[in-house]
Amino acid sequence: MYLSVNQLSTLMSILSEETVENQTLEYLVSQLHQYFKREDNFKVGCTLLMLIQHSDFLLNQTQKFAAIILCYELYRNEPIASNPLAPVFMHLLHKKVGKNEYVGDLPVLTMPVKIFLSNLIMSQNSKELLRKSAKQVLTARSDPSKPVVNTATILNTIKDRRKNLPRTAKSSLPVIIPDPQKTETKEGAKQVLEMLISGPKSYVSHNFKPEMMRLVPPLYVSKDEIAWISKDSRTSHVIMYDKTMCVSTSAATEARELMTKALKTPLTLQQQQHLLAELVNDPKLVYHIGLTPCKLPDLVENNPLIAIEVLLKLMQSHSITDYFSVLVNMEMSLHSMEVVNRLTTTVELPTEFVHLYISNCIVACETIKDQYMQNRLVRLVCVFLQSLIRNKIINVQELFIEVQAFCIDFIQIREASALFRLLKQLETGDTCSIGNIAAAAGITPSTIAAAAKDKDKEKIVPKEK
């Protein structure tokens, strides 16, 4: 509801033919302010505007004129530029007669009205003007001494203000389109007005403007979004009973005990053979004898032969690399060298492990303080290296500089100079006499890999040549 039925009839009675004819404009204005509160101004203004636009509600020209004046007086105390209805007055004053433009059917003003309106807008004291009645203004003869006051400045202000509005905001038209027919009129003006203004939808306040068409986007298309649920066999993952409860065999227990012993002291030949035999009997036993990578050095030092066998059995295990890295980084000794040498001839070790081991050997020789121990270690390393080279386990080119420097450092030792000559020979490509040199140096394969027996090689996956 825009204006209530009562408010509407009040407004219409102010504008009634009788009142307008007989009362001064001032009286009409005072009536307006008396019956309508300030906050209703805009609603009243819009209603008045509609009355002006439509020809069938205010039949009399005087009434229309009075409505225009009332429209103006609503916002009397505010600057004309901020009067929301200001564009209407500018249109009335500046509209060129005959231009075929639809602006909601505003009437064309006669000259006396234009003069009066422009004076009203521009004058500081309008009270004087309003003393006249509407009829007096309309019937006044146009007085050449009182021309239309120029309102161009106001027009420009209003235009500027409108320029900043978005086009969508200034393109609206009223939704009420007059469509007068010559047929019988069933309803009175009052009734129709009530429907337009006081009805539930109050069409007078609505307007319409061009709208873009906004399509709803289509649904996402997918051919496999709905979840197909397969059987998951969740129940195949069950809590497991420990089947090893109370089943530990005496053989396993014994092997475990022997292994614990082997970590502390060398086993007798008989014990060694027993343990190795058990390991051969049960390939999985090796995992159950309590050996871990960090215990390996003890085993190597005390029982290198068992260490070799155990490592060979562990070759398929995930943790073999852990064992290797422990082996490579453990303290240099005859036994560790023996184990590594044996491993290199039996299975293919990762190259980086072998290289790291050699580097560690060389560093160990250089840092040892005891002269006697140093000589001993250097000779061992030289023999070990020759064995590696001869068996083509390492590509000497990759370590050439390091090994050559090592030989030069210890050139006074017979094995070192032999190794040096071997290197030189390799450099010149004379490979056939390597064996001779090695023999001349008094080295035989058995000095290092004494434990290596050919039958073991058959068991392990042979290296690729």
Next chain:
Amino acid sequence: MSDKQEQNGKGSTASANVSPSATNITDQERDLAQQALAEYEKKNYKSCLQHLERIEESRPNDPKVLLNKAIVEYYESGLCTTDKFQKDFTVVCKQVELNLEQLDTLEDVENCIYYYNYAVLLYHLKHYTKALAMINKVYSFIESLEESLAHKVCLLIVQLHIDTKKPTEALKLITYIESQFVSTENATNILTGSTDQVGPIHTKTDKTEKKANLDAATDAFRVSLIQYRVRCLMELNSFEECSQQLNTIKEKQDSITLFLLGKLEYLRGNYKEALEILKEIPMKNDFTETGECSSVLVNNNVACLYHYAKKPTLAFTSIYKAIVQHQKNIFDVTKPVQGAEGSLSGQPLHIIGASIKTELMFNLGICLLHAQKPEEAFDCLIEAVQTYHMNPRLWLRLAECCIMTHKKSNDRDFDFKKPYIEGVIGSGKHRKIILKSQLFPDTKYSCEAVSASIPMPSLEFGSLCVRNAVLLLQNNTFDYSPSHTPLDTHKEYLLGCIQSAGAYIALCLGDPVVALKYSQELLKCEKINKVHKFLGHLYAAEALILSDKPNEAIDMLKESNALNDIEPELQEQLTIEKWKPDKQKSAKAVLYYNLAVALTLRGDLDKAGELLKQIWLSKIEHVSVPVHVVILALYIHLRLGQKDIAITLIKQNCPQAKR
């Protein structure tokens, strides 16, 4: 198991703990243990427990006895006393000085059984990542484990890789496991068939001879591995290989294989074949034992097939049946257990994590959305998104529910039968034609004091859904569960859908800046879907108009090349819903109409009028055109001062106005 003892790092002394238990085993104890094991395997838990108690009398501190006792008691309760089992289990672990939270303490293979069992618990409670870390550790001892345990560990590690969406890693594991555990029995090359498998090649006679020796357990293991491989390959969209793999186990028509076969046909779009396979699945309800119910799964899967066969009502009925049955199953197995308290008691372990209600609700939601029931769909999907909040498609679906609740379809925009004036008031000289201030209430400026983040099918919530979906895709942090993971190339199309939805929602909420951003990003995409391109131009132009940039909007629409070859992609869309505009010409009419609006707003009334005439001519050729054209024509005539023409126009096109 949180209150574990603090002394960790003592695992290395485990051997000291085990040795006393390993020694001094009397023959009597050994016999009892054998009997206990035999009873356990026969599932006679009561008598197994009696044996165990007798062993316990002589070996009160043997952790193995204590563990087995806890396990058998657990089984005896029907796996319903998970809380109690956890407690007992923790006590035993304490005795062995094991800290299960500290994976480094696992050094002795003897202790693997504890870690394995803990991983199983975690798996059933759906703590997949933690379970995976646990089982990974056990797996490093795989060679040393007793065979039946080793098989279980292998299956669990593969399962967990699949559950944590690592199909490629799972495939590698399967290949290795087959080479270690199956190929020794000589089955590898029979089963895998493909060339990239490791494992020794054997002669034919060798093969046939030894195949007969595969015992039942190993064979089941072999089949399980193949089923897992199929699941991985399927996840990786390698359907051809899936089919090859499935062929090797086809003769063993267990229901797991049948479900996989059906899924493969489903993913390949062979719905009829998939339906035939589903019919073969035996419908016995063994939910209590397995936590899975064939009839629920079959009904769900049938719904998938109906859905894509464009039978939404049948799909809905079928999935609804599945949900009802599933809820009943869960209700039936849940019973209070005396003396067992805790949140994990009362349901068997394998049931706790077996609820597939979220998956079913997800499916139901998608079905409802396609059946044009957005509000009901929203309620289902919002339940699913609690679990699957990393799924960008699901967020998009929620946004689509919001959009569809706001505007059901574009049909009304092309329907000239619907009144598009408000009505007529008065008669005779007072007769007034009342137009509508908005043809359709498309724009909805929010004035309600309700937070946008409250889940309801509103445009405000929809805009948050869109944002989530975009963020997930941008950060590459998504997971399509529970759906099948689509091909990577699909991502662009998905993003296009999300951006279109985002632009649409922003326009409806009166937010042209965001709408412009979404549509511009949408248009940037190189392999853009033509329908999206078309929408992108429309949305961007409207956003520009709302930002009062009619020139840019006009340029965008004038230069739009979205209509070239739009037809095939429109047809693709029409296979799943009746979307309008459904023809290239109709889409063109929409584009021209929006251009006419932009021109009108700029003041080019004549040009706009020309365009409207063109649209009108195509309407005569039975092209669906927007009803908006009449109102725009009316507007233009009114603006031009041609009131009489305008009124005639209304009366011609709107029977309401003639009266």
